[in-house]
Amino acid sequence: MHHTTNWDALTDFTLRLPAVMAFTLRLPYNISCLVLLPSLVSPVCAVSNLVRGASKKAGGSTKNRGGNSPGKRYGYKKLDGDFVHAGNILATQRLIRWHPGSQVGIGRNKTLFALEDGIVRYxxxxxxxxxxxQESASMCQLPVGAVLYKTFVNVIPVRQENCFHLVQVM
Structure with missing residues (x-):
């Protein structure tokens, strides 16, 4: 037996339902809310359906982070008696361990550098x-006659010759 669908009754049934308008609200914490509102002709009725998004449990604390980091490579770069050019770095330091002497400058990060070509002397x-x-205030606490000795880095400039010898070129 062949079954026939009564399309007129189906459309008549759908026409009797009120027109429904749906929209989705975005709320914090990844929850979306579906709200169904009927048309203005029928009484107002609101239905909400909460949908929870994916979540992850908070991670715990980790220990021993960064304990094996490489060093900063602070220290002297040129030894006593080395020849340096102007601008060469003589020493890098975090605290002032070596003080700048003659022909030596100090950078913003306490790096010592040569101001002229010459030989390094400590x-x-x-x-x-x-x-x-503040250092002078701490010196007042020292006993009378005590002196402080500090290490200074100096650059002895290379002397230029005043007299030139002519060389015969053949």
């Missing part, structure tokens, strides 16, 4: 801090 000298510095 010397121990008596250190007199500026009067208004």
């Amino acid at each position: 010397t121990k000298e008596v250190y007199c801090p500026p009067p208004q510095s």
